[in-house]
Amino acid sequence: MSQLPEQPAEGPVPTSADVARLAGVSRATVSYVLNNNAAVRISDPTRRRVREAAAELGYVPHAAARSLRAGHSRMVLLPTGNFPSGQLHHRFLHELESGLRRLDYTVVQYGSLGLDADDAARAWAELRPAAVIVPGSVPLAPRGTAVLRRSGAKAVITLGPRPVAGAHALIMDQRKVGDCAVRHLLERGRRRIGVVMPEEPGLALFAEPRLAGARQAAAGTARIEPLPLRHDEESATALAARWRLLGLDAVFAYDDVYAMLLMRALQDTGITVPGETAVVGADDLMLGRLLRPRLSSVRMELDTVQSLADLVDRLVRHPGREPERHDLLSARAVHRESS
Amino acid sequence: MSQLPEQPAEGPVPTSADVARLAGVSRATVSYVLNNNAAVRISDPTRRRVREAAAELGYVPHAAARSLRAGHSRMVLLPTGNFPSGQLHHRFLHELESGLRRLDYTVVQYGSLGLDADDAARAWAELRPAAVIVPGSVPLAPRGTAVLRRSGAKAVITLGPRPVAGAHALIMDQRKVGDCAVRHLLERGRRRIGVVMPEEPGLALFAEPRLAGARQAAAGTARIEPLPLRHDEESATALAARWRLLGLDAVFAYDDVYAMLLMRALQDTGITVPGETAVVGADDLMLGRLLRPRLSSVRMELDTVQSLADLVDRLVRHPGREPERHDLLSARAVHRESS
Known part of the structure; x- marks a missing residue:
């Protein structure tokens, strides 16, 4: 929750090299610190110096450059479809986003209304997501799943009433x-x-x-x-x-x-x-x-969603597995006066 | 609306070099054709050959790599906030997405609920969007606008009841x-x-x-x-x-x-x-x-939205200008029985 400096919008875009120079560290160190890479041990004072230098320069890492270097992205893509989302779907989405954010994924939604299944899959693949979670209201064909997998997506997951061949399925059994x-x-x-x-x-x-x-x-x-x-x-x-x-x-x-x-x-x-x-x-x-x-x-009611974020993370880290199927929905009658 | 081939999900990820080899053209030609670059004249048979080769291999261009090469992206980022969107906002969004897609932009939404204004702006900046359209329900401070501009965003646009310093404003005057x-x-x-x-x-x-x-x-x-x-x-x-x-x-x-x-x-x-x-x-x-x-x-009622897509495109192409302000909303009473 650190503050960003007041800055003019003009001047050249700051790079990680500028941050490294100001902090007196290597570019790799800047990258490790700002990308929250926990696998590399860096002292707290160094971390602080890098963060301060980045704040002073108004530098933020470039997600796409990072993913190109890493060979895969941390982007989870959620195509959106036909309908304004209801309360249930909205809460689900927000909790999934927060859960995945804690696991250092970036979740983006992509409005796919008006695209057919093939064009939509291609548009998603252009963004090179690590995972795609496709709601039931958005068309997905096995061909689309294949294109996504070939473009590097580690997990293609459907979210809806029925599974799609080749994709993992989060089933909401209507x-x-x-x-x-x-x-x-x-x-x-x-x-x-x-x-x-x-x-x-x-x-x-x-x-x-x-x-x-x-x-x-x-x-x-x-x-x-x-x-x-x-x-x-x-x-x-x-x-x-x-x-x-x-x-x-x-x-x-x-x-x-x-x-x-x-x-x-x-x-x-x-x-x-x-x-x-x-x-x-x-x-x-x-x-x-x-x-x-x-x-x-x-x-x-839907399953608690932190476990879902963990599930998505697991599917991304083990991309070779057979399609999994998880049942999320439970239902109960609420009796009032009309019945 | 061409079809994608049925493909196995296995094997190496195809590259534009593979497409170039199969089509017998240069990588640059592949890039021109698949990115719909209208400025370069390429014969229809060549375009067709490239498209067929891409389809056969299941290749789609990489939006991030393209934007890194170009030095700027075609991504328009729409942060989303607190509420399930109503019909009006949903229709607005869909029409803006379609309008911008026709102008070859990729529109993505980013759920920003739970982030403060500075963290949110930094998260958006990581995606290096060409433009950010921030609804009124999502916090944006002048500092955030500056960070976005410094990270390369050509246009920061607010959409809501009131303007934010340094950003263009699409006003819905409540x-x-x-x-x-x-x-x-x-x-x-x-x-x-x-x-x-x-x-x-x-x-x-x-x-x-x-x-x-x-x-x-x-x-x-x-x-x-x-x-x-x-x-x-x-x-x-x-x-x-x-x-x-x-x-x-x-x-x-x-x-x-x-x-x-x-x-x-x-x-x-x-x-x-x-x-x-x-x-x-x-x-x-x-x-x-x-x-x-x-x-x-x-x-x-909101302004017709194709003109809005054109407006966003114009603001991206002329990033140096003074913040603009456009009034979108009109309102009229509908008399029924309760008044």
């Missing part, structure tokens, strides 16, 4: 969410259960396994009815208008936002919740508690 | 939001107006100028009362419990999410909306249309 919602509804005595399937592109990746989990939980004891729905009032009103023809007594509404949309439309049509139809969302957002009736939901 | 909300309430005949001030850290940056804009619009013709509120039900219930003592006939609730929270608490306390109290949010989210009464809101 079937658990559907399973959990439907088990809850079965316990509440419901037997004819709609499952909202958002029509927005990209969400099928999550909606399909949630439906599969719902079907698995019902396992012949209850009817499961997929219900396509767009995220707009017109679509919700149309679904509500034919609700009684569907003969359902419950709905798992994909998530809390779709649940709010559908519950509003059902109520406006005169259908009582939970009397005629129980409603369950997912994500356990605060907005669910503000609805009347208060929304039942499925709460998702 | 006063307009408060001004717009209060003008709307004045038109509806309200004269005693509460303004919600979220207590969550980081939001003061937006809330304070919204309040200033509200005061400016009221300009002695109406009372403006700041109302601290945390984003939880307890805080909203406590505020609603003392609502009638406050003697207000309207509230600008900071944004639609806080508006939903407060409107629910007011209604649960028996206060009619808009009868006793008009409520206006901001962001014009879909959830506002699902509330009853439907929520009035302030809709924000």
Whole structure:
């Protein structure tokens, strides 16, 4: 948390040679100190002198030059995709970033929306990351994994509902969410259960396994009815208008936002919740508690994330291994008033 | 959109020399073709031969090596901060990324939460970006701007409610939001107006100028009362419990999410909306249309973003200039039922 000096923006860019000269040490020593290389023993006074010289000159090491010298980078690349990230994903990301930063990695995100799987993989490979963690909403093909590995990435890791050949997989098994919602509804005595399937592109990746989990939980004891729905009032009103023809007594509404949309439309049509139809969302957002009736939901939790940073580090340091698979997600129903 | 070959991940990492050998051209030609250097005339058949050789070998250029050779990078760094990004910011980001990608920049985001202003600036400088675009929720001091400039950044640009000394400023003047909300309430005949001030850290940056804009619009013709509120039900219930003592006939609730929270608490306390109290949010989210009464809101629009990519490019190409300031935000009231 040392301070940087007030400096004019003009003048030549300072180099590590300038720092070495001012501190009276070798360039290698400057590099060891500023890159926090713990393998080399350097006295505290020397470390201090190098740090002070760097601060005085306004010098910071060059990550790319360092990685070129080292033959590999400390960059972990996180492509980002379609959607504004929710609270869960945001917290996950922040904790992964902090954990990896403590292990001296630099984590950068790369917006990959609008690129196809091959162009995206090539764009990531240009940055020569040590590891790439690809969320499920971003396309990755086995070809892309191969290109990344050939360009020097030690670990290609997917983060999402399903694995990709050749890559390590951090699985967030969305079937658990559907399973959990439907088990809850079965316990509440419901037997004819709609499952909202958002029509927005990209969400099928999550909606399909949630439906599969719902079907698995019902396992012949209850009817499961997929219900396509767009995220707009017109679509919700149309679904509500034919609700009684569907003969359902419950709905798992994909998530809390779709649940709010559908519950509003059902109520406006005169259908009582939970009397005629129980409603369950997912994500356990605060907005669910503000609805009347208060929304039942499925709460998702992820594994503690320092262990994830350690996992990424281990995969980078042992790049030859077989693809690993780790299951991160757990889910539980939160019962409120709508079910 | 050419396809990448199916490749094994093993074997040595291919280099541009391998591509040059296979295509029967010089390494410089490989570099010109794969880096889309339009300044050098190379025949279409040669370009095709180079591309095919690169595809066959699974070679992608190395962005860092390219930038070391060129003496500057094509990286535009976007630090990210505290909050999950909303729709507006997400769309803005995506369009800026696409616009800059068309101009052959690589845009990366860097999660900077948990770093102080100096450490953050140093971490960004390590990546040697050509430009840094710092959102208002991420700390930047004039010292940090100087360090970035000295490490070679051609443009340091802030994006938020207020400028930082030495940096270009893309201003999203939040006063307009408060001004717009209060003008709307004045038109509806309200004269005693509460303004919600979220207590969550980081939001003061937006809330304070919204309040200033509200005061400016009221300009002695109406009372403006700041109302601290945390984003939880307890805080909203406590505020609603003392609502009638406050003697207000309207509230600008900071944004639609806080508006939903407060409107629910007011209604649960028996206060009619808009009868006793008009409520206006901001962001014009879909959830506002699902509330009853439907929520009035302030809709924000940003400048078309291709022009922004051009602006960033211009600032990078002419780094010596005085800090520029551009106003991006416009706001308008959307009247529904709650006001």
